[in-house]
Amino acid sequence: MDLNLTKDELQFRDELRAWLAANMPRDWNDWREKPLEESFPYLRAWQRKLQEGRWAAVSWPKEYGGRSATLMEQAIFWEEMARVEAPPMANSLGLGLIGPTIIAYGTEEQKKRYVPKILSAEEIWCQGFSEPNAGSDLASLQTEARLDGDAYIVNGQKVWTSYGWVGDWCELVVRTDPNVPKHKGLTVLLVDMKAHGVDVRPLRQMTGESEFNEIFFRDVRVPAANVLGKVNDGWNVAISTLAHERGAYGARLHLLFKRNIDRLIALAHTIQHNGKPAAQDPLIRQKLAQYYAEIEIMRLNQMRAFSRITATGVPGPEGSILKIFWSELNQRIQQFAQELLGPYGQLLGTDSRAVDHGIWSYGYLRTRGNTIEAGTSEIQRNIIGHFVLGLPRSY
Ligand SMILES: Cc1cc2nc3c(=O)[nH]c(=O)nc-3n(C[C@H](O)[C@H](O)[C@H](O)COP(=O)(O)OP(=O)(O)OC[C@H]3O[C@@H](n4cnc5c(N)ncnc54)[C@H](O)[C@@H]3O)c2cc1C
Numbered sequence: 001m002d003l004n005l006t007k008d009e010l011q012f013r014d015e016l017r018a019w020l021a022a023n024m025p026r027d028w029n030d031w032r033e034k035p036l037e038e039s040f041p042y043l044r045a046w047q048r049k050l051q052e053g054r055w056a057a058v059s060w061p062k063e064y065g066g067r068s069a070t071l072m073e074q075a076i077f078w079e080e081m082a083r084v085e086a087p088p089m090a091n092s093l094g095l096g097l098i099g100p101t102i103i104a105y106g107t108e109e110q111k112k113r114y115v116p117k118i119l120s121a122e123e124i125w126c127q128g129f130s131e132p133n134a135g136s137d138l139a140s141l142q143t144e145a146r147l148d149g150d151a152y153i154v155n156g157q158k159v160w161t162s163y164g165w166v167g168d169w170c171e172l173v174v175r176t177d178p179n180v181p182k183h184k185g186l187t188v189l190l191v192d193m194k195a196h197g198v199d200v201r202p203l204r205q206m207t208g209e210s211e212f213n214e215i216f217f218r219d220v221r222v223p224a225a226n227v228l229g230k231v232n233d234g235w236n237v238a239i240s241t242l243a244h245e246r247g248a249y250g251a252r253l254h255l256l257f258k259r260n261i262d263r264l265i266a267l268a269h270t271i272q273h274n275g276k277p278a279a280q281d282p283l284i285r286q287k288l289a290q291y292y293a294e295i296e297i298m299r300l301n302q303m304r305a306f307s308r309i310t311a312t313g314v315p316g317p318e319g320s321i322l323k324i325f326w327s328e329l330n331q332r333i334q335q336f337a338q339e340l341l342g343p344y345g346q347l348l349g350t351d352s353r354a355v356d357h358g359i360w361s362y363g364y365l366r367t368r369g370n371t372i373e374a375g376t377s378e379i380q381r382n383i384i385g386h387f388v389l390g391l392p393r394s395y
Pocket residue numbers: 126127128129130131132133134135136137159160161162163212369370372373374375376377378379382394395
């Protein structure tokens with residue numbers, strides 16, 4: 001593993017730095033703490049601007065509007081974005097998961113139709129995979145699609161659909177053949193969320209926001225031309241989306257965690273515990289040092305994963321290991337923040353006494369979902385047990 005940047009990588013970094021210095025919005029702090037529903041138009045505009053500089057999807061091939069960036073360049077991209085505390089992009093699922101799947105499996109017409117509008121955030125995408133009775137065991141999903149002339153008629157229900165409330169399009173996994181083993185009867189459809197019979201309902205989370213939704217499909221007509229990949233090959237298409245989810249997700253997280261731990265270190269100097277700054281308490285010091293070291297471990301494991309893929313072209317088991325590590329570490333850091341801040345840590349951003357505009361109460365509640373989304377910790381451990389350690393299947 002060589003962590004020194006090459007000449008090309010330095011050039012990539014400097015070009016991005018110069019672009020960010022000229023284009024990073026100055027008023028992001030005014031928007032940062034607002035609910036996503038309010039800040040969404042702002043995030044759309046930011047993504048559009050990034051794409052004008054061809055920075056919205058650096059990992060995508062050049063011919064589709066990306067930069068064909070290497071994994072190391074992608075890591076540099078996220079590091080630089082974190083360094084200037086850039087706003088997130090609006091179409092995160094479209095850019096990170098669904099666009100790459102359309103590029104890999106789509107017809108030329110589909111790529112031409114959907115890809116540019118994903119990049120410009122003109123059309124927002126959501127991922128319709130999970131159902132009330134199909135989450136970890138995705139292949140047992142029941143939403144059905146029946147061919148009727150030149151269209152599929154879709155009936156069923158999806159749940160936990162992030163961005164469903166703002167989605168223009170959905171990558172929807174449906175059952176097209178109920179008479180074959182469950183993995184073999186699935187198909188992926190590209191579904192217009194404004195089609196007749198699509199009903200999106202908000203799900204309120206414990207953070208107070210409705211980041212995700214349940215979606216009901218009642219006799220929704222989806223043109224057969226909107227099949228992504230082959231009919232009844234939806235399992236492979238869906239797995240490709242999930243592989244992007246695990247890979248893309250982890251890449252930038254250690255930078256966000258580092259920012260949080262730096263904030264907590266600064267707070268430990270000002271908060272008083274038993275009449276002294278908390279930073280003088282040996283237990284607080286030990287925990288801060290422990291998390292600091294763990295974030296560094298996470299960064300190095302991410303680099304190891306990148307090095308391995310660059311050298312072999314094949315992702316290793318690091319994806320599952322990293323997923324367990326970052327999700328559980330994030331929960332520990334947020335739990336610690338609550339211990340450090342005491343009752344003030346629980347105040348919401350709307351309260352003027354809240355620490356750091358309420359990010360710690362929000363973070364504590366939001367991170368509970370980390371060990372569920374993108375594959376639960378139990379499922380990741382099953383993957384490691386079976387595919388890495390060679391243990392027999394547990395189910
Ligand atoms: C914040 C957030 C955002 C999400 N966004 C989306 C989205 O945009 N689109 C989408 O489709 N889905 C989304 N999801 C859903 C997510 O993919 C599922 O919640 C997840 O796959 C788990 O499925 P489930 O909730 O049905 O739980 P289940 O699969 O029912 O699992 C329940 C419990 O049983 C355990 N378990 C299940 N099977 C096994 C086994 N074989 N061995 C050991 N333990 C097992 C699980 O680990 C879990 O603890 C999101 C979830 C969250 C939390």
